[in-house]
Amino acid sequence: MLRSRYVLVALGAALALIAPPSAGAGHGLSGFVRESTWHAPQGGPFGSFSPRFSASPTAATASRSVEVLAHANPRGDVNGNIWVHADHAYMGYYGNARTTCQSGVRVYSLRNPKRPRRVATFARPTGALTGTYADQVRIKALRSAAFTGDLAAVGLQRCRFPFDGSGGTRGFALYDVSRPSSPRLLSIVNTLPVVGSHELWLQVVGDRAYVYTAIPRAELHGSPDGVTPANPDFRIYDVSNPSSPVQVGQWGIWANLGIKPNVNQFVHSVITNKAATRAYLSYWEYGTVILDISDPSRPQHLSTLRDPAQLELPHAHTAWLTPDEKVLLETQEFGRFFNFRGTGYPRLYDISDERSPALISRYELPGAETSTVHDPKIVGKRAYLSWYDFGVRVLDISRPGSPRALAHFQPGAGRNPANPWCPACTFVWGAFPNRDYFVATDMNTGLWVAKVRCVVPNVRGLLPADARAALARSDCRTGKVGRKKAGATLRGRVVTQKPRAGAKPSFPSAVRLVVNS
Numbered sequence: 001m002l003r004s005r006y007v008l009v010a011l012g013a014a015l016a017l018i019a020p021p022s023a024g025a026g027h028g029l030s031g032f033v034r035e036s037t038w039h040a041p042q043g044g045p046f047g048s049f050s051p052r053f054s055a056s057p058t059a060a061t062a063s064r065s066v067e068v069l070a071h072a073n074p075r076g077d078v079n080g081n082i083w084v085h086a087d088h089a090y091m092g093y094y095g096n097a098r099t100t101c102q103s104g105v106r107v108y109s110l111r112n113p114k115r116p117r118r119v120a121t122f123a124r125p126t127g128a129l130t131g132t133y134a135d136q137v138r139i140k141a142l143r144s145a146a147f148t149g150d151l152a153a154v155g156l157q158r159c160r161f162p163f164d165g166s167g168g169t170r171g172f173a174l175y176d177v178s179r180p181s182s183p184r185l186l187s188i189v190n191t192l193p194v195v196g197s198h199e200l201w202l203q204v205v206g207d208r209a210y211v212y213t214a215i216p217r218a219e220l221h222g223s224p225d226g227v228t229p230a231n232p233d234f235r236i237y238d239v240s241n242p243s244s245p246v247q248v249g250q251w252g253i254w255a256n257l258g259i260k261p262n263v264n265q266f267v268h269s270v271i272t273n274k275a276a277t278r279a280y281l282s283y284w285e286y287g288t289v290i291l292d293i294s295d296p297s298r299p300q301h302l303s304t305l306r307d308p309a310q311l312e313l314p315h316a317h318t319a320w321l322t323p324d325e326k327v328l329l330e331t332q333e334f335g336r337f338f339n340f341r342g343t344g345y346p347r348l349y350d351i352s353d354e355r356s357p358a359l360i361s362r363y364e365l366p367g368a369e370t371s372t373v374h375d376p377k378i379v380g381k382r383a384y385l386s387w388y389d390f391g392v393r394v395l396d397i398s399r400p401g402s403p404r405a406l407a408h409f410q411p412g413a414g415r416n417p418a419n420p421w422c423p424a425c426t427f428v429w430g431a432f433p434n435r436d437y438f439v440a441t442d443m444n445t446g447l448w449v450a451k452v453r454c455v456v457p458n459v460r461g462l463l464p465a466d467a468r469a470a471l472a473r474s475d476c477r478t479g480k481v482g483r484k485k486a487g488a489t490l491r492g493r494v495v496t497q498k499p500r501a502g503a504k505p506s507f508p509s510a511v512r513l514v515v516n517s
Contacts (some may be wrong), residue, residue, distance in 0.1 A: 092134050150177045287304045303356065305328070454475045454477075
């Protein structure tokens with residue numbers, strides 16, 4: 001079993017914490033919808049793949065609008081990834097030579113989604129973190145022998161010299177965010193001499209917690225002679241005691257499959273299933289890899305996903321699972337901003353047979369041929385996709401063979417000279433659903449809070465439980481429920497609702513019901 005300890009730095013001067021004044025929240029531009037189409041894959045099998053799809057390609061028109069609840073622009077560096085935990089949004093940032101490289105992870109309370117309030121900033125590049133930037137954050141509740149509370153894993157990459165392996169912190173840091181207004185540094189894992197954690201994943205199973213991290217090109221660039229593979233791009237750390245993380249596993253196509261990677265075959269990101277028995281590596285031009293990690297010290301390759309109709313090599317960027325873990329949503333990043341040419345569309349795969357996964361469909365967006373999807377999230381039967389200049393796309397994936405557009409939110413173009421790709425446009429990095437709304441980060445304009453607009457259904461005649469479910473499916477909340485006698489025919493059922501069916505009430509979109517007693 002691999003158990004190598006890495007450089008750990010505990011609290012003290014390594015952490016600079018500030019609690020700035022509340023950021024003003026105002027209402028931004030309204031959302032709008034656009035027509036979208038999907039394509040089931042065509043063509044013959046690719047390796048072990050036998051593409052399956054359930055319907056012929058058809059056009060699907062987005063049918064719902066979006067209500068913008070709030071906007072908070074912290075200004076400064078380019079805004080990065082977003083994560084929401086316990087009604088708090090954690091927004092990272094992207095650092096480069098154009099930026100001040102000082103923003104840190106900004107924490108916003110969403111207790112009132114219409115007024116997000118900035119309560120803290122942490123992981124600023126001071127002390128041991130000097131020269132780093134933090135754009136990736138993952139948070140889970142953990143109860144172990146060594147720690148009880150909310151644990152945050154923050155990826156650390158370089159935005160100041162040295163960029164090579166000669167020195168400087170890079171890797172990831174662990175924080176106690178049980179009190180979101182007072183994050184506390186627990187440890188730093190330094191991945192010298194290679195780059196830091198480009199993306200990472202935190203998963204809790206029982207009383208154990210693990211960080212799974214992508215360290216791009218570590219296996220290739222760390223090789224001492226170009227013949228011997230270095231420590232791989234994908235690594236697993238036991239962080240059950242977050243003050244003393246321990247590496248327990250690793251995997252790479254060179255070390256484990258005998259395939260020497262080129263510079264475009266690297267692990268970009270990783271997720272796991274809930275039980276932490278499977279890892280899904282976005283391995284850029286090598287595709288999305290499924291690993292059995294039941295024994296974290298000995299990951300085993302199960303299969304690699306590919307779109308058989310894709311002419312160019314893939315750019316596997318990120319993945320997400322449906323709640324039943326039978327379908328995987330893969331995003332591939334291309335886009336004119338990055339001088340990439342290719343099909344930057346999300347793809348849905350049937351992974352119920354892990355050794356022979358099958359492409360189900362691609363979701364193609366007319367007019368977005370030179371743009372690209374970025375990050376996915378799935379809650380229930382909906383997918384939330386950040387799509388850079390095309391904003392946020394909300395899809396109904398209840399039928400994975402024919403995903404259907406529900407809504408589209410596109411913030412107005414903003415200006416941030418530190419953005420190296422598009423300093424004066426809409427450039428949405430990430431989206432994260434929470435309760436009945438979602439949060440998005442625009443690299444230029446900051447934090448946005450929005451929701452798919454409630455369209456009140458007709459719930460008269462339904463049992464209260466069925467009425468609540470119907471309201472939730474329509475993005476409405478159940479308001480006060482009263483009772484009155486109204487005859488014997490509809491006893492125990494809803495006899496009155498307000499507002500009426502078809503109405504579009506503003507947030508919190510509560511519908512009052514009266515049940516026949």
